[in-house]
Amino acid sequence: MGKVVIVRYGEISLKGLNRRFFEDKLLKHVRIAVSDLGKPRVYKEHSRIYVEAQNGNEVEIVERIRKIFGIVSISIANRFEVNMDTIKEYVKNEIEVAIEKRNTKTFKIETKRADKNFPMDSLEINRELGAYILDEFEDIQVDVHNPDILVTVEIRNSAFVYSEKIYGFGGLPLGTNGKAMLLLSGGIDSPVAGWLVGKRGVQIEAIHFHSYPFTSDRAKEKVVELAKILSRYFGKFRLHSINLLPIQKEINEKCPEEEMTILARRFMMKIAERVAINRGCEALVTGENIGQVASQTIQSLNVTNSAVQIPVFRPLITMDKMEIVDLAKKLDTYETSILPFEDCCTVFLPKRPVTKPRLDKILASEQLLDEERLINEAMDNIVVEDIYLDEI
């Protein structure tokens, strides 16, 4: 019956009454991801999703679905009618390939017998297959603890044989936990923050603040590039770009220099909140982290936080820089993030920024600004782009 891709999802199966909803979402995402590969059959069976490969495109299918949130692991299996001789043949084949390609010396066979009508039990099947393999190959031994290759045999309404398990990212299917607005800068942190929230099933849109002409078009291009990488995980999503410079200019003119950064950040949060609400997002996501820079002390985070009503998710809050970098490398945003274009405007960087701002003082400074007008003008000039997955 050919090659079939087995997709396993862990956490979803704990969802009790809502399980159907989660499974259907995941099924939908898998279907979309492989839809242009000749529309292979995708279906749900015994708490797993199966994708039937066509003409040897199973590796391509795995590559497509590997990044889908909610998937725990994937295997490429041979599926065929239950028959002990055929099982032997496929098991032998798996081991033969492993010996040739990876110089495999030890093996283990693991049988899962779901069809209890099958005359032998799992242990008997293991024993018979093991004996057969030892007969067939000279330089190979059984190792039940740490084998070079583990061949799994499943006996259900049909038989499955496979030996590899490719791990996914786990989490929950996108769209099962609403939508949030990610504040996406050009740095290392924010794409990672967005990804981590996405992993919990939250779809995102992104908002980017720039200070053109104090920052360049190339810096903006870099953010679009990051958004494209994120779209490998999120599919199509919307990127909103806003020029913060007019606001920064006014802050610079009217407020104490050392409060520049914190005031600008509060404006970003307020604008992001408005755009979020307009777009049906129920939370903001930032790449903030305790103590990474002056604007990320507990006091500063408090002052920034109180600018908005909706919840602000900060998935990186306790992470070390190296942990964030490792994640950025894993999801492939790192190389783009470290390109040397300025993101937020360093011209206005205060010489000695306040690190322990007091909310009452900040609010007093904001009184010096025509906040409503500034925010409205910024909102009027939003540039919207839909980010597509234009590469795999």
Next chain:
Amino acid sequence: MEVYLDNAATTRPKDEVIEAISWALKNLYANPSSLHRKGLEVEKEIKECRKVVARALGCSDKEVVFTSGGTESNSLAINGLIMANRRSGNHIITTKTEHKSVLNTFEHLSSNGFEVTYLDVDREGFISLERLKESMRPDTLLVSIMHANNETGTIQPIMEIGEIIKKINRNTLFHVDGIQGFGKIKFNVKQANVDTYALSGHKIHGPKGIGALYIKSGVKIQPNLLGGSQENNLRAGTENVPGIVGLAKAASLISEENIEYMRGLKAYLVKSLHECIDDIHFNNGINDNFTPHIINVSFKGIRSEIMLHSLEQDGVYVSSGSACTSRKKDFSHVLKAMGLKEDIIDSAIRISISYTNTREEIDYAVDKINKHLNDLRKIIKR
């Protein structure tokens, strides 16, 4: 209005050049190495082009090798001369303000055991001839000095330098990176003691990806690229025929008249800037010791990139430092070598004109510079 003032980075190809290239693409498609008539036709055309470029350099057509551009010309000259004349010594000399294509080649040679002297420059970017004399040794194999600097337009006295070198050690070879000088300075390679001279197509309204190297007849040089016997065995690879045709067309448009026009326009630009802008700092001069197409100016307190992006909004295109390095965050090595202060380097803008620019364009650009400078200085007042 669009005012393109980044001509030291690249010039816009002239219409005549584009027509010539498109004619070549359409008609000269055969391989010049092919034995048939169609190949011969192309070979003949290349020969004509070589004559045109030779005329612009003031040499014989046998002394011109076509390359893929300035970087390759510099590389072929420096590496080729050194490899073919290894026995003349182990010491090589260059300046601190060379283009990266020369500096990085020298750094590579230095890490391969060659002894390198990097000549300092003064406040205006000139090397000291005395210092050059002192640096010359019996084992000096090669001296490489650029004709005109790409960031400041500083013209080194190549005639005198050539004389000094050959007088002290007639075995020492002399390479000149003429990429910014060619077409901007009246110069004849034959009259100077120059062994090799590099030039590039896209700096003179020709196409990118084509350049040439003058190699004095009798000078021994080793090819960089091995392969076929094209370009007199010095540069293997099927000739870039449309490029060569475009380069020749562009070279034929070089004229003293155009050079004089640029000189006048530059003087006008400098005067206009002086008249309307306070606290302006010229990093190069306007006399004949500088090319007629580059001015390098600092508007103190305004980082050059901000000025650059402000001007682009009005269609005025300039450069910060040199185009090749402006994307890196590090400072211009040229301005640094000239001993300029950090805030001057940080705010340096290179405005480079061409004979295709007009006074109206200059007026527009100066007006915009003035406008943005006033705005920006208001913002960054503290």
